Amino acid sequence: MTFTDEIRAEADEIWEAILDHPMVRELGEGTLEEAPFRYWVRQDYVYLIEYSRLFAIGASKAPTINQMQTFADLLDSTITVEMDLHRSYAEEFGISEAELEATDPSPTTRAYTDFLVRTAALGTFGDIVAALLPCMWGFNETGKRLAVRGTPTDDRYAEWVDMYSGEEFTELTDWCKGLMDDVAAGASERDRERYQELFVTSARYEYRFWDAAWREEEWGV
Secondary structure: OOHHHHHHHHHHHHHHHHHHOHHHHHHHHOOOOHHHHHHHHHHHHHHHHHHHHHHHHHHHHOOOHHHHHHHHHHHHHHHHHHHHHHHHHHHOOOOOHHHHHOOOOOHHHHHHHHHHHHHHHHOOHHHHHHHHHHHHHHHHHHHHHHHHHOOOOOHHHHHHHHHHHOHHHHHHHHHHHHHHHHHHHOOOHHHHHHHHHHHHHHHHHHHHHHHHHHHOOOOOO
16 A cells, blocks of 8 residues: 555545535536635635745755656746646636735635745655645545536636646646655655645645635734
8 A cells, every 4th residue: 555545535534525615516516606716816826836935945855856857847837837827717707917916825825835835944855745745636636526526617617627637637646646655655654654744734724725715714903
Protein backbone atom coordinates (compact mmCIF):
# COMPACT_ATOMS: atom_id res chain seq x y z
CA MET A 1 0.00 0.00 0.00
CA THR A 2 1.36 3.41 -0.96
CA PHE A 3 1.40 6.43 1.33
CA THR A 4 -1.37 8.15 -0.61
CA ASP A 5 -3.44 4.94 -0.30
CA GLU A 6 -2.99 5.19 3.47
CA ILE A 7 -4.19 8.77 3.71
CA ARG A 8 -7.04 8.26 1.23
CA ALA A 9 -9.55 7.31 3.95
CA GLU A 10 -9.00 10.53 5.87
CA ALA A 11 -9.09 12.55 2.66
CA ASP A 12 -12.37 10.93 1.61
CA GLU A 13 -14.05 12.04 4.82
CA ILE A 14 -13.06 15.66 4.17
CA TRP A 15 -13.95 15.52 0.46
CA GLU A 16 -17.39 14.11 1.30
CA ALA A 17 -17.89 17.08 3.63
CA ILE A 18 -16.88 19.42 0.79
CA LEU A 19 -19.32 17.74 -1.63
CA ASP A 20 -22.09 17.98 0.96
CA HIS A 21 -21.46 21.69 1.47
CA PRO A 22 -24.23 23.82 -0.08
CA MET A 23 -21.66 25.97 -1.92
CA VAL A 24 -20.28 22.96 -3.80
CA ARG A 25 -23.59 21.15 -4.14
CA GLU A 26 -25.24 24.18 -5.77
CA LEU A 27 -22.18 24.79 -7.95
CA GLY A 28 -22.55 21.24 -9.26
CA GLU A 29 -26.24 21.79 -9.93
CA GLY A 30 -25.61 25.12 -11.62
CA THR A 31 -27.96 26.88 -9.19
CA LEU A 32 -25.35 28.69 -7.09
CA GLU A 33 -25.92 32.43 -6.80
CA GLU A 34 -23.13 34.58 -8.20
CA ALA A 35 -22.23 36.47 -5.01
CA PRO A 36 -20.50 33.63 -3.11
CA PHE A 37 -18.78 32.38 -6.24
CA ARG A 38 -17.54 35.85 -7.13
CA TYR A 39 -16.12 35.94 -3.61
CA TRP A 40 -14.48 32.53 -4.21
CA VAL A 41 -12.97 33.63 -7.54
CA ARG A 42 -11.42 36.73 -5.98
CA GLN A 43 -10.04 34.85 -2.98
CA ASP A 44 -8.71 32.07 -5.19
CA TYR A 45 -6.72 34.66 -7.14
CA VAL A 46 -5.06 35.78 -3.91
CA TYR A 47 -4.50 32.13 -3.01
CA LEU A 48 -2.81 31.37 -6.34
CA ILE A 49 -0.23 34.09 -5.78
CA GLU A 50 0.82 32.56 -2.48
CA TYR A 51 0.49 29.01 -3.84
CA SER A 52 3.06 29.95 -6.46
CA ARG A 53 5.54 30.64 -3.69
CA LEU A 54 5.37 26.96 -2.74
CA PHE A 55 6.60 26.00 -6.19
CA ALA A 56 9.41 28.56 -5.97
CA ILE A 57 10.55 27.31 -2.57
CA GLY A 58 9.99 23.71 -3.65
CA ALA A 59 12.33 24.21 -6.62
CA SER A 60 15.04 25.48 -4.25
CA LYS A 61 14.63 22.47 -1.94
CA ALA A 62 14.11 19.76 -4.55
CA PRO A 63 16.65 16.95 -4.14
CA THR A 64 16.99 16.16 -7.86
CA ILE A 65 17.42 18.21 -11.02
CA ASN A 66 14.27 16.73 -12.54
CA GLN A 67 12.17 17.66 -9.51
CA MET A 68 13.71 21.13 -9.49
CA GLN A 69 12.79 21.55 -13.16
CA THR A 70 9.25 20.33 -12.59
CA PHE A 71 8.64 22.77 -9.76
CA ALA A 72 10.15 25.58 -11.80
CA ASP A 73 7.81 24.65 -14.69
CA LEU A 74 4.82 24.60 -12.31
CA LEU A 75 5.77 28.05 -11.04
CA ASP A 76 6.04 29.40 -14.56
CA SER A 77 2.79 27.82 -15.78
CA THR A 78 0.87 29.02 -12.72
CA ILE A 79 2.05 32.61 -13.07
CA THR A 80 1.95 32.92 -16.85
CA VAL A 81 -0.89 30.56 -17.84
CA GLU A 82 -3.20 29.64 -14.95
CA MET A 83 -3.45 33.17 -13.58
CA ASP A 84 -4.26 34.50 -17.06
CA LEU A 85 -6.97 31.86 -17.32
CA HIS A 86 -8.22 32.89 -13.91
CA ARG A 87 -8.45 36.52 -15.02
CA SER A 88 -10.40 35.49 -18.13
CA TYR A 89 -12.72 33.31 -16.04
CA ALA A 90 -13.26 36.17 -13.59
CA GLU A 91 -14.37 38.39 -16.49
CA GLU A 92 -17.25 35.98 -17.09
CA PHE A 93 -18.55 37.02 -13.66
CA GLY A 94 -17.92 40.71 -14.24
CA ILE A 95 -14.76 40.83 -12.14
CA SER A 96 -12.04 43.05 -13.58
CA GLU A 97 -8.30 42.50 -13.25
CA ALA A 98 -8.16 45.62 -11.08
CA GLU A 99 -10.72 44.11 -8.71
CA LEU A 100 -8.73 40.88 -8.50
CA GLU A 101 -5.53 42.76 -7.71
CA ALA A 102 -7.31 44.86 -5.06
CA THR A 103 -8.70 41.82 -3.22
CA ASP A 104 -7.74 41.60 0.44
CA PRO A 105 -7.30 38.06 1.76
CA SER A 106 -10.10 36.86 3.99
CA PRO A 107 -9.25 35.48 7.45
CA THR A 108 -9.39 31.94 6.06
CA THR A 109 -7.32 32.77 2.97
CA ARG A 110 -4.74 34.49 5.16
CA ALA A 111 -4.57 31.56 7.57
CA TYR A 112 -4.38 28.93 4.81
CA THR A 113 -1.71 30.67 2.75
CA ASP A 114 0.34 31.61 5.82
CA PHE A 115 0.28 27.95 6.82
CA LEU A 116 1.43 26.87 3.36
CA VAL A 117 4.23 29.42 3.02
CA ARG A 118 5.44 28.82 6.59
CA THR A 119 5.50 25.06 5.94
CA ALA A 120 7.48 25.60 2.74
CA ALA A 121 9.94 28.05 4.29
CA LEU A 122 10.66 26.07 7.45
CA GLY A 123 9.98 22.51 6.34
CA THR A 124 11.53 19.90 4.10
CA PHE A 125 10.81 19.14 0.46
CA GLY A 126 8.51 16.34 1.62
CA ASP A 127 6.62 18.77 3.84
CA ILE A 128 6.00 21.03 0.83
CA VAL A 129 4.64 18.16 -1.27
CA ALA A 130 2.34 17.01 1.56
CA ALA A 131 0.99 20.53 2.09
CA LEU A 132 0.29 21.29 -1.58
CA LEU A 133 -1.20 17.90 -2.51
CA PRO A 134 -4.72 18.45 -1.05
CA CYS A 135 -5.36 21.44 -3.31
CA MET A 136 -4.66 19.47 -6.48
CA TRP A 137 -6.12 16.17 -5.35
CA GLY A 138 -9.14 17.73 -3.65
CA PHE A 139 -10.14 19.83 -6.67
CA ASN A 140 -9.66 16.85 -8.98
CA GLU A 141 -11.82 14.62 -6.77
CA THR A 142 -14.48 17.30 -6.37
CA GLY A 143 -14.56 17.96 -10.11
CA LYS A 144 -14.83 14.24 -10.91
CA ARG A 145 -17.55 13.57 -8.37
CA LEU A 146 -19.57 16.57 -9.53
CA ALA A 147 -19.13 15.45 -13.15
CA VAL A 148 -20.64 12.07 -12.27
CA ARG A 149 -23.71 13.84 -10.89
CA GLY A 150 -24.24 15.60 -14.22
CA THR A 151 -23.25 18.78 -16.04
CA PRO A 152 -24.21 22.00 -14.20
CA THR A 153 -26.96 23.98 -15.90
CA ASP A 154 -24.87 27.17 -15.76
CA ASP A 155 -22.16 27.02 -18.43
CA ARG A 156 -19.70 28.95 -16.23
CA TYR A 157 -19.99 26.38 -13.46
CA ALA A 158 -19.83 23.58 -16.02
CA GLU A 159 -16.51 25.07 -17.16
CA TRP A 160 -15.20 24.80 -13.58
CA VAL A 161 -16.23 21.14 -13.32
CA ASP A 162 -14.79 20.31 -16.75
CA MET A 163 -11.46 21.97 -15.90
CA TYR A 164 -10.84 20.16 -12.65
CA SER A 165 -12.24 16.79 -13.71
CA GLY A 166 -10.40 16.87 -17.03
CA GLU A 167 -7.47 14.81 -18.25
CA GLU A 168 -4.85 17.55 -17.93
CA PHE A 169 -5.62 18.33 -14.30
CA THR A 170 -5.97 14.62 -13.49
CA GLU A 171 -2.46 14.02 -14.89
CA LEU A 172 -1.09 16.83 -12.72
CA THR A 173 -2.81 15.34 -9.68
CA ASP A 174 -1.47 11.86 -10.41
CA TRP A 175 2.03 13.30 -10.77
CA CYS A 176 1.79 15.00 -7.38
CA LYS A 177 0.44 11.84 -5.75
CA GLY A 178 3.31 9.84 -7.25
CA LEU A 179 5.81 12.38 -5.98
CA MET A 180 4.30 12.15 -2.49
CA ASP A 181 4.58 8.36 -2.60
CA ASP A 182 8.22 8.56 -3.75
CA VAL A 183 9.15 10.96 -0.97
CA ALA A 184 7.27 9.01 1.70
CA ALA A 185 8.76 5.67 0.62
CA GLY A 186 12.21 6.69 1.81
CA ALA A 187 11.05 8.65 4.85
CA SER A 188 11.14 7.71 8.52
CA GLU A 189 7.95 6.88 10.38
CA ARG A 190 8.17 10.21 12.16
CA ASP A 191 8.43 12.04 8.82
CA ARG A 192 5.47 10.11 7.41
CA GLU A 193 3.37 11.05 10.42
CA ARG A 194 4.29 14.71 9.88
CA TYR A 195 3.42 14.47 6.18
CA GLN A 196 0.03 13.04 7.08
CA GLU A 197 -0.64 15.81 9.60
CA LEU A 198 0.29 18.48 7.05
CA PHE A 199 -1.86 16.82 4.39
CA VAL A 200 -4.91 16.68 6.67
CA THR A 201 -4.45 20.28 7.79
CA SER A 202 -4.35 21.51 4.17
CA ALA A 203 -7.39 19.40 3.30
CA ARG A 204 -9.30 20.92 6.21
CA TYR A 205 -8.35 24.39 4.99
CA GLU A 206 -9.74 23.43 1.59
CA TYR A 207 -13.10 22.80 3.25
CA ARG A 208 -12.89 26.08 5.15
CA PHE A 209 -12.02 27.94 1.94
CA TRP A 210 -15.32 26.83 0.40
CA ASP A 211 -17.21 27.61 3.58
CA ALA A 212 -15.67 31.08 3.84
CA ALA A 213 -16.87 31.85 0.29
CA TRP A 214 -20.36 30.60 1.10
CA ARG A 215 -20.50 32.92 4.12
CA GLU A 216 -18.63 35.70 2.30
CA GLU A 217 -16.42 35.83 5.36
CA GLU A 218 -15.18 39.18 6.64
CA TRP A 219 -12.87 40.21 9.45
CA GLY A 220 -15.70 41.76 11.44
CA VAL A 221 -13.61 44.53 12.99
